[in-house]
Amino acid sequence: MAPVLAIVGATGAVGTTMIDIINARETVPWAEIRPIASARSAGKVLQIRGAGVEVQVLSPEAFDGVDIALFDVPDEVSAEWAPIAAARGAVAVDNSGAFRMDPDVPLVVPEVNADKAADRPKGIIANPNCTTLSMMAAMGALHREFGLEALVVASYQAASGAGQAGVDRLQAELSAVAGKDLGAVSGDVAAAVAPLGDDSPFPAPLALNVVPWAGSLKDDGWSSEELKVRNESRKILGLPDLKVSATCVRVPVVTTHSLAVHATFAQEVSVEAAQKVIAAQPTIELDDDPAAGVWPTPAAVVGKDATHVGRIRQALDFPNTLDLFLCGDNLRKGAALNTYEIAETIAGEFAS
C-alpha cells in the first residue's frame, strides 16, 4: 500500500506551489493526496494530478489514514495542529517557525542531512526559513569537501518572503512612483507612497529603496531573520560552533532571495575546486562566467527549482575563504519544494 499525503494550507501561496510541484512530477509515491485548509476554503475543488479533489476542513479526523502531512500555515496554527496530526499517526512536515529550533525536531534539507529525517521523536520534521534555505545546498556541498568554519552573509530578500501582501504592497508602491520623474520622486519616496497608507508588511517604503530589516527585534539589535540564518545553518549543517554573521535586507524584487556569502573553510579552496563541487550537485546550477556576462540574478531564477551560484572568488586577504553570490526561489526551494522533498525522502518508510 502506498502512503497517504495531506497538505495543510493547500489553498495558500506555498500550498498552491506544492500542488504545482506535485502535478509536474512524472510519478508520485502517494496512494492519495488530501488537501486540507481552514473552513473558509473547505469545499473548494483543486486539480491534483488530473482529478478534482475537494479541500477538507482542518480537524483531527482529517488526519485519519494520513502518513505524512505537509503544513504551511502560521506559526500558531502549526504549533497547535502539527502535534494533533502526529498524535493521529501522521508525520508532520512543518514550514512554520514553530518547531525549527526544538531539539526533538529535525530541521532537514534533503541534500544536506536527509539522514536526520528518520530521528523524529515528536513525529514532526521542520523545514528551514527561506533565507537560510537559499544557501544550504551550496554550503552543505562545499562543507562536505572543504570543512566550513565561518559565514558572513548579506541578503537581498524578495517581497514575496512577506507573503502575497508583500507582493501587493510592492506592486502598489511601484505604480505610485513609476510614472513620475524618478530623479524627483527618489528624494521623497515616503511622500509618493503615503496615499497608500501605513498598512504595509514592510517597515519602510520598498519601491526605489532597500530596507535593512526583516522579522522582529531580538537581543542586542539583531533581527529574528538574522538569528534564524545563524541558528538554522548551524543545526542543518550539524556545526553547533559555526561562526555566522548575517545582515538581512529587503529589496524591491518580487520573488527569489539572493545572498552575498563570505565563507571560510578549514583548508584552501581554489575557485576551480569550488566550481567543480557546485557544478556536480544535482540541485544547483553554476552560473559563473563573468567574462561572458554570466552570474545569477533573482529575476532569472524565479520559478526554478535549483539554487543558482556564481561570482565565486578567492578572498584576496582572508585565508581559505571564498566570496560568492547565489539566488534561490524563496517560494520553491525556499518553501514548497524543500517541504515536499522531505516528504519524498521519507515516503519509502510507509510503502509496504
Next chain:
Amino acid sequence: MAPVLAIVGATGAVGTTMIDIINARETVPWAEIRPIASARSAGKVLQIRGAGVEVQVLSPEAFDGVDIALFDVPDEVSAEWAPIAAARGAVAVDNSGAFRMDPDVPLVVPEVNADKAADRPKGIIANPNCTTLSMMAAMGALHREFGLEALVVASYQAASGAGQAGVDRLQAELSAVAGKDLGAVSGDVAAAVAPLGDDSPFPAPLALNVVPWAGSLKDDGWSSEELKVRNESRKILGLPDLKVSATCVRVPVVTTHSLAVHATFAQEVSVEAAQKVIAAQPTIELDDDPAAGVWPTPAAVVGKDATHVGRIRQALDFPNTLDLFLCGDNLRKGAALNTYEIAETIAGEFAS
C-alpha cells in the same frame, strides 16, 4: 587675494550638484568661480551665488589664474587635462578613476586624511570612488578609536552610480513593468523590458532585480568596483595591509549607495562605544534604534550630506567585530560634496 576655483564638467550631473552645494554655502573662500565644460556646453550661463556666469570651453588658457580646478569628467579626459591644469599652476582635484591609485597622487577624504592633501607632487588630488566613499568617514572614525583590521562588505548600489543613463534606464524599465501583474511579470522581467532594447548601462534588467556586477572584469573573477573598494580603502585609511573583501551589487534604487559592513578591530568594541564614536562625527548621522523602527534606508538619505549609520551589532561569533549598515548619497558625499570639501580644505593655502 582670495583664490580662484574652476569647475570642469560644470554642466554634468555631478558638476550641477557641485554648484548646488556652492550656492547653499553661507560663505565661500573664492574670489571667482569659473565653470568650464566641453564646446557643446560652452556659452551657457549658470547661476552661481546670485550671478549669471558663462561656461568657458575647456582649453589650456581656461586655467589661467585658477588656483584649484575641480574635475568631474570621464577618466580619459581627466588623464589628459588634469596635468594641463596643474602645469598652468592650478591644483587639480579629480573625481575620475585616472589618478586614484597613483602613488604620487593623494586620495583624500577630509574627515579621514586631510593632512595628505598638502603632499601632491603632481599638483593633483584624487577623489575616491563613490562606493568606497560611502563608508570612509564612518570607518575612519572607528579606526581612529579601535584600530581597523578587516572589512567584509556587500553593496546595494544605486542606478545613478552609472550616471543619468542609469537613472533613465531604471525609469524606463519600471514603467515597462509597473502596470503589469507583478506576480506574472517577475517570472520574465527580461521579456518585459526587451522592447527597450539592449542599450542599457547595466548588464541585466535592474527593475525587480539585483545585479551582482559593477565595472569591468579584473583578474580572478573580481570586478573593478570590488577592487576599488579594497585598494582605495587601504590608501585612504593608510592601512596597506587592511583585509578587504567586497561584493558589489546594483539594486533598483535611484540614488544613495548602501553597504552592509562586517568590520573587525584590534580590540573589543561594544555597540555603545561604536554608537558614541559615530554620533560624535559632524558628517555622520547615527540612525540606530531598531525598537523604534530607526535604521538608515537609501530613500531617506537622498540629498543629504551626511552618511547615515545604523544596525550596529556586535558579531556573535567573531571577536572584536561589528556588523552594521550605512547609506550615503553617491552624488553628494560620494562625488560632488567630497570633491568640493577637498577644495575647501586646501583653500587656505592660496589666501594671502
